[in-house]
Amino acid sequence: MWEYSEKVKEHFFSPRNAGMVEGANAVGEVGSISCGDALRLTLKVDPESETILDAGFETFGCGSAIASSSALTEIVKGMTVDQALEVSNQDIADFLEGLPPEKMHCSVMGREALQAAVANYRGEQWSDDHEEGALICKCFAIDAVMIEETVRANNLKTVEDVTNYTKAGGGCTSCHEGIEEILAVVLAEQGETFESAPVAAGMTNLQRIRRIETVIESIRPQLQADHGDVELVDVDGNTIYVNMTGACSGCQMASMTLSGIQQRLMEDLGEFIKVVPAGQMAQIAKAGA
Amino acid sequence: MSGIYMDNNATTKVDPAVVEVMLPFFTEQFGNPSSMHSFGDKVGRAMKQARQQVQTLLGAEHDSEIIFTSCGTESDSTAILSALRAQPDRKEIITTVVEHPAVLTLCDYLEKDGYTVHRLAVDSKGRLDLDAYRQLLCDKVAVVSVMWANNESGTIFPVEQMAEMAHAAGVMFHTDAVQVVGKVPIDLKRTRIDMLSLSGHKLHAPKGIGVLYLRRGTRFRPLLRGGHQERGRRAGTENAASIVALGKAAELALRHMDYENTFVKAMRDRLEAGILAAVPNAFVTGDVVNRLPNTASIAFEYIEGEAILLLLNKVGIAASSGSACTSGSLEPSHVMRAMGIPYTAAHGTVRFSLSRYNTMEEVERVIAEVPPIIAQLRKLSPYWGEDGPVADPEKAFAPTYA
Structure with a gap:
């Protein structure tokens, strides 16, 4: 009801x-x-x-x-x-x-x-300016016609694009299958095929480590402002070892800073990342062996 | 004022006797039927009895032909997908335009995967053209899936005859019988039906339990693979309490079969006659002479179903509608449209579906409540004049963007 x-x-x-x-x-x-x-x-x-x-x-x-x-x-x-x-x-x-x-x-x-x-x-002629389609996104009340037209007009390619332009799919995400179907149809009209967006895939190890460095470099100025700093020590799969230095070393807030860095890295790389202080490297290596 | 429940094709009240037999399986009889100890053994025995009770209701030859599932939809999906997987060279499915979404949505999806789906049309009374059906039967068809009775109009399809025709052509036959089981006598051993779906909550058992009948010898590929439950045909720990409940409900349904087809039918007929005598511009949809004994589907012209339901609900009457608005879709019921019922009537269809719990007093109260509700809404309708539809309604009111 x-x-x-x-x-x-x-x-x-x-x-x-x-x-x-x-x-x-x-x-x-x-x-x-x-x-x-x-x-x-x-x-x-x-x-x-x-x-x-x-x-x-x-x-x-x-x-x-x-x-x-x-x-x-x-x-x-x-x-x-x-x-x-x-x-x-x-x-x-x-x-x-x-x-x-x-x-x-x-x-x-x-x-x-x-x-x-x-x-x-006023003696004028009124004409309707929109057509209504089946409701796709229930969170933001966006229908199929609206999505189709926006995809066409802006040459959108991914579900994320559609969410950015129309809000559709930005809530509970259960309509993503419906949005993908619309994308597939519209892209097929244009002679293209819809592919679900791969996240940060296809990077070489070197490219990946450089990207991690870039993210960490972008965070450093904030830490330096508080007389702290961070340096990248090693990358082992999904585990990234860093050294917290300066005021950050021994700071009570260090673990929060670490989880902030971890969040930024995950968002940028689109994969699960664990940021660990380099001091734990030996411990973890021993446990692994 | 107590509520009047006339929406039994949607779901039914669990019979108190059914609740009673299932309750111990939550407390003292909690064992896993697969276990070796006595906790499990008792549950296994109770499930065996339930399987036989369902077997008896369906007239199945063997109790091993009964596979317990979680719902009617699971049974439908299992049946259709099994037929496709067991016969990979057959890429066609025959069904009808008026099936339940449990079948239609799956078929739409399979179509995208490259299968060919033939959807048989219906006439204005909701009947199939069997000659058109015969012409589609060939060795490319993996399965025919046709509902035994329609949930909206109650129209019964000749599935026994259709199963014979499929069998003669060497094609598997499945029927979604969720609306028929418990309302109409069934004797599967005398038919050529290979697979049949039923749903517990349509016959006074709880929600969350269903059955797939699978004729012995029918080639089968499980939907869920895993443990050895249901002889490996439906893995997953059994919903023991609900299985026992469904067994009891099946026994009770068999006992009430005559009552359903005499008293319940008489109440339905009285309800229909009473409403049609008092309300102009209303008609019954479906095949009036060949339908479920409990279902009355009445189209009230020039008004919309959800509005009718809200006003009925206000006076304590529960029914359902084929209008677009009750489902959240833009189109009115696919069943009403398939029968060619005009939009001005299709949106105003109301389904009253009765059960053995209804009484003639309730029927009379509904007959008294409906006419003023219809009149009240028609007063608001642009298609309705002082005491009848405006002359040439479709022309008198032709809104922009129609």
């Missing part, structure tokens, strides 16, 4: 301004019957002041579609037409104390109905 807020439930169970407004001079009809949502918004606008005197809705849709329609009419009553155009779908969702991600499109439908009604009042 959906987790609807109390406000959504209240507006669904006792909708405000249901039905057509009498003497309406602005009508907006939007939605998609295949998606199961459609809304007719009617407004009565005072031609002198351009104030919305009354608003009414008729909705074919689910609980949150009806609640969003009801909320919309409450929000815009008393506004001028220009003010009403400023109302965003987030405003509608906020008015309802939030909507589940799968239901955000109900608030989008509300905003579109408003734009369509204002266009109708």
Whole structure:
């Protein structure tokens, strides 16, 4: 079952301004019957002041579609037409104390109905500027069409790219398979093949050690500022031996500094790394032998 | 006011007698049935009895044909993947457009791996075209997987006949029977069905237990390999308490089979007739003369299902819907669309599925509650006028971006 807020439930169970407004001079009809949502918004606008005197809705849709329609009419009553155009779908969702991600499109439908009604009042033609696809990322409510278009427009290649551009996949990560499928399709159109990004693979030992050195070099200035220092002693597989010198030597915070270095190395190399004081080298070698 | 539960195709209440028999297997009878000591031995015996109880309900020839799994979905996946692995030269699957996602989603995935999937269409009553099916049967087909009854409309498919046809063509036959087992008599030894899936929680056993029936001699490749449990066909320590529970539930289902097909059916028929008499622009979906005795799928035109469910829930009535919004998808139920039901009705389908725990009093209360709810929502609908649909509804309201 959906987790609807109390406000959504209240507006669904006792909708405000249901039905057509009498003497309406602005009508907006939007939605998609295949998606199961459609809304007719009617407004009565005072031609002198351009104030919305009354608003009414008729909705074919689910609980949150009806609640969003009801909320919309409450929000815009008393506004001028220009003010009403400023109302965003987030405003509608906020008015309802939030909507589940799968239901955000109900608030989008509300905003579109408003734009369509204002266009109708002004004798203009309103056309929808977005297409809606299947919901992929539930954490940030990003649909397939949005991801596809962003991948095409920006020539994206990896799931990480998609997350950086759209936020999709940046939360619980369970939609990564879906994002990979979209990437595979779009890249195939462009004659490319999708490959999951290899992390810091294919480095020679020398390249890897130089990279470790670079990371450690980048940390040194901070330690030197506190009159400490660190030097790389040896690299043995995933274990990296360092010497803490200066003020760092014997400092109570040394182990925290070490784990900070370890974190930076792991992020940079994309692999598991253990940073160990060089003093433990002999001990570990003995235990290994 | 106590709630009225009419969503038994989704899941059922565990029978109190079932709870009673399973409880000792959490406490004193906790042994591993594979162990040599007496702790394990007793559990092994209880599981043997449960296997025989399921065998009896299914009319299977041997109790070794019963493999306990974790759920219906696992049984479906095991059956289909086994057929493909056991016959690597056969790259085609025959199924239907109205299967449960447990089969459809797997088939979509297999299609990406290069398998060819034939999805049989249905007519407006949800029935299959057996001539079209016959033409697809050939030695390239690894398995036919067709549900015995549809979970949404309750429509029953002629799987016994279809299994005969598959057998004659030398093709393995699997049926997802989760909605049928316990509601309709089954006698597998008299059929050519090679594999059958069932799910405990659809017949008053707990969730988390299922069965794959595997006809003796059917070539098989396990999904889970490991220990020797279930004769090496489904490794993993047995869910002993739930297996014992399913055995008891199977025994009870057999005992209530007549009741299901007389009293439960009578309640369903009364519910349907009562609602249709009071609500205009509503109709029953599926094959009315050939369906599960407990299922009523009613399409209410010009309104949306989730809204109906929320209002029903408010008065304590639990049902389900084929609307897009209840599933989080954008399309209404694939089953309703496959039957060609228009969007304005498909979104408004509500499924009432009864069980032996429902009463005629409950049915009458639902008949009284439904009409005002439908009327209330239609008042909000742009497709509805004063007391009927607006003239030419699809034209009178044609929103942008349809």
